Amino acid sequence: MSGNDETSQELTRLWRITRTVKTMCLDRGYELTEDECAIPLSEFRDQVCDSEGAPQRTKMVFTARPSAGMLKRYTPLPTTRRGTEGPVQTTGEPTIGTIHVEFNPSTSVGIKDLKVFAQLLQEKNYYTGIFITQASPTSSALKIIPSLLPIQMEIFKEEDLLVNISRHELVPKHLLLSPEEKRGLLERYRLKETQLPRIRVDDPMARYLGLRRGQVVKIIRKSETAGRYASYRWVI
């Protein structure tokens, strides 16, 4: 009996983690439905358990495409350069694409595990990869991540996803500004981005939204005296 209890505990745990991860992707702007994010436990069990009833992390893998709104928020401002026949405007490609989420079944994560995952991202041409692990990867393994750019690899630990921090009542709403909105903000207040307050790229909410250095995030707080008020932070 205790074996079954453990299995069902593990199943519930993975179910909560999946809901957090899918909601996180939806919040970032990927195409997912509310229903997918709020999948009932019974349905989740049918999807990921083997014939013995044990949940299989390898069956929890999923991919999602960015929505039109997300693509726009990730499209750089058009740049003007001097051509032979007057100024030429070039619109940049969106710096976002399909996201691939994988749950690592092993209890320790080293260089090789991340290399295998990185290779998959490269082969399948995924823009972002989220690797969810049971233990923190080794310090050497983490050094691979910056070498993969422009592919974005993010690592989350299972235990950090049991609860969705963005839904905590003390966590204000964070919204990523598009390059255009960012420019508008800086022009309106005659600011340089360096004059904005800052948020670290490894801040839990910055990680939740997959923010990158140089972006600006709008933070909306509720206040008893002032109603809602917004502040802005520059990601460093």
Add this chain to the structure above:
Amino acid sequence: MSTYAIYGRSSNAAGAWLNETAGGARRQRSQPTLSDEQKATAETNRKHLNTALWHANKIQHRKDVEARIFGNIETLLEFPSANPFTSVDVSRFTSLVRSFQPSDFDNLIEERRIDGKCGYALCSNAPRTESLGTSAAWKLKAKAASDYCSDDCTRKSLYVKTQLNEVPAWERDPAQHPKVVVHLDDRASATRVQPAIATRAVPPRATQNDLALERGDTTSSMRPSQVMTSTVVEHTNTDRATTRPPDAEVASHTAIEGYEPTSGSVVMQPPKMSSVEAVSLEISIAEPSTAMDDEEADSWRDLFSNVSER
């Protein structure tokens, strides 16, 4: 390797920025009519640029070295090439870990364990975590022991680790990389006498260059390895003739407070050598006469040079 690519890319960006700044400074200087104020500004800019370059180079050097160490860990993950290991494995192993700090060595052991290999890079067995399961660490009392297949490998691995230099590789002179040797059991012929103490790297000494670097005088990317060093020199043969104490037998009217000025034209009686001979502090130790390879010979030499210094 992809790792190097990113390091390279980031450095190019920094380089481009610096080049632009440099161009700006040049253009300013090339204008014929410059006020003193402008000249001073240009001079300040140039100084700032040099400082920025110096730091950029330093950071770049560190990144290059870190990338190389990372590559070495990756290479050693695939060791040994055969079971049992070859002599090529031994020499590659010892040369790849020379630039490691002990912490890099720990990283290698961890990566190998995760990959299901004994932490000792010359061993093809599985670590005890594989055979004993997750409770291996508890059963073996020492957590580190579970990273290896046996106590033998634990010992041999530690033997190599103790030879590594704590100074980060990017702060070392090339000469500061220790000569690493594997445990006697793993050397090609294990018939030699075991040295009394393990060979260690000769402690680094600060050169004039190091000191200049510490002041920031040069643009080299190296950091001073170690500034506080003392060099004690024993004077073995002191010239006693000039420092002889007053002696009634040889004292003459030209002597001043017992000492003869050397420039005088007065022909002096040569000072008698005192019965006390200069003491030689040299200790002679017979070197082993067995034929040995270069690496081995070097390690012996290091060992003996250490002994005679003390």
